[in-house]
Amino acid sequence: MLMNIDRFTRDLSREGLDGIACFLLLVAFILSVGLMATLSRVLGRVRPELRRMEPGEVWVNLIPVVNLVWAVVTVERVGESVRADLTARGAATKKDAYGKTAGVIALVLLGVVLLLPPAGVVTVPFALIYTVVYWVQMNGYARRLRDEPEEPVVVDEGW
Secondary structure (H helix, E strand, O other): OHHHHHHHHHHHHHHHHHHHHHHHHHHHHHHHHHHHHHHHHHHHHOOHHHOOOOHHHHHHHHOOOOHHHHHHHHHHHHHHHHHHHHHHHOOOOOOOOOOHHHHHHHHHHHHHHHHOHHHHHHHHHHHHHHHHHHHHHHHHHHHHHHHOOOOOOOOOOOO
């Protein structure tokens, strides 16, 4: 009888952990969709001739394994697109990293979480903080790109 109770509690705790893991994966997916929507909105506000990436390309980050490389590409290209547009509008600042610093740090910390599970437990809060910082910065750029007046872009025709 005691052995059956022990097995029952062990099975129950395993099922509980599986449920928590599924819930956390669902929350992570929903948050990822929100972040991708923000990045897509930012790129949508960058003038097409200054974009390093199309707004729809950020959704590639939802494909498992591909996102391990594409996330780095996304952070770099979104930052460069924002920099190019704000520079063309005359609103760029030299000290601004255009979200690239926070984005890369968040990706490195998330990589530690995935690749080194024991260290990942300690790293999770920092990864979440830097991800939120990156998200907030991108929302700020979306507002700046919406509010800054557009100046005509001088296109170099190569003459």
